[in-house]
Amino acid sequence: MEFRPITRAPGAFQQSVTADDIKAICRRVFGPNTKVAAAAELGTGMYNTTYRVTVAGRERTVIVRIAPEAERQFTSERALMRNEYASLPYLAALAPLMPHVLAVDFTHEIIGRDYMVQSLLDGIPATEHLHTYPRSAWPVYYRQLGEITRRVHDVRGPAFGPIAAPAYGRWSEAVAASLKDIATDLEGVGLDAADVHKVSTAVHHHQAVLDEITEPRMLAGDLWLPNTQLDHQAPEPAITGTYDFDRTWWGDPAADWTIRMVSAKQDERTAFWETYGPNDDSPHARLRARLYEARHLGAIRLERQRLGNYEGVHASYDAMADILATVG
Numbered sequence: 267m268e269f270r271p272i273t274r275a276p277g278a279f280q281q282s283v284t285a286d287d288i289k290a291i292c293r294r295v296f297g298p299n300t301k302v303a304a305a306a307e308l309g310t311g312m313y314n315t316t317y318r319v320t321v322a323g324r325e326r327t328v329i330v331r332i333a334p335e336a337e338r339q340f341t342s343e344r345a346l347m348r349n350e351y352a353s354l355p356y357l358a359a360l361a362p363l364m365p366h367v368l369a370v371d372f373t374h375e376i377i378g379r380d381y382m383v384q385s386l387l388d389g390i391p392a393t394e395h396l397h398t399y400p401r402s403a404w405p406v407y408y409r410q411l412g413e414i415t416r417r418v419h420d421v422r423g424p425a426f427g428p429i430a431a432p433a434y435g436r437w438s439e440a441v442a443a444s445l446k447d448i449a450t451d452l453e454g455v456g457l458d459a460a461d462v463h464k465v466s467t468a469v470h471h472h473q474a475v476l477d478e479i480t481e482p483r484m485l486a487g488d489l490w491l492p493n494t495q496l497d498h499q500a501p502e503p504a505i506t507g508t509y510d511f512d513r514t515w516w517g518d519p520a521a522d523w524t525i526r527m528v529s530a531k532q533d534e535r536t537a538f539w540e541t542y543g544p545n546d547d548s549p550h551a552r553l554r555a556r557l558y559e560a561r562h563l564g565a566i567r568l569e570r571q572r573l574g575n576y577e578g579v580h581a582s583y584d585a586m587a588d589i590l591a592t593v594g
Contacts, residue, residue: 389495405537487513
């Protein structure tokens, strides 16, 4: 077996598994006589540990995604793989674009961690391939992304909050709970979370504005260039796949990461709105957007800390102060 792990520092958040672990996973999924020809760890993700695995005698390579150990997961990121698995029935409209789940194991009997085995999507990550097209063609990508995001946001849910629970009856409660978890995690790694607590106070102050959102809709959570695949031969950008829906939740579509990113710049990405539909620019919608941005900043700070981006951690405090000046 050819085994290619990624060498990481001992304290790195992502932890590789052994060649024997990969063999054991494949024997459980494909049968006791299964032989693994090759396994290469992929470095594109920042949360799960992911391998491209070739099983001897099978026509296609598969992807093995392994969640962090339970004790290494933040409160605000608990059981993300289980949340993604619970989301799959609600993502039926995206089925042709998504990898097929071949097996899921939450028993911890094999390696002590959740894992999922999926089919390998055709194509090249948009982060690698979009820039090979002239910028004049980039709006084509964003129009497709707008249509895909609309399919996700059109899905109605039973309550607010993460797909796999906990569930909340009001949108303001879900937002407040998310901020509380983020603050807990920030303090747990030794960072000042006073500004996140101030955002929580602002959420309670503006509860009525948040609770104008009465119908839970599905939020993709992390649908952006890194989690889309492009056809490698198409004459213009063509999205062939989407993946990593572990951060889905029920809420206001305007709070989704995709909306945050597409609104960040006035460039080719404005084509997104042509297929997604018009953006609400009312005063209350703008206020909600600022509260959502504060929540994003708290989560970004936590991720930057995990990745050792301490300059980015510091910058998040200034950005949060700017938001707090407008939502008090």
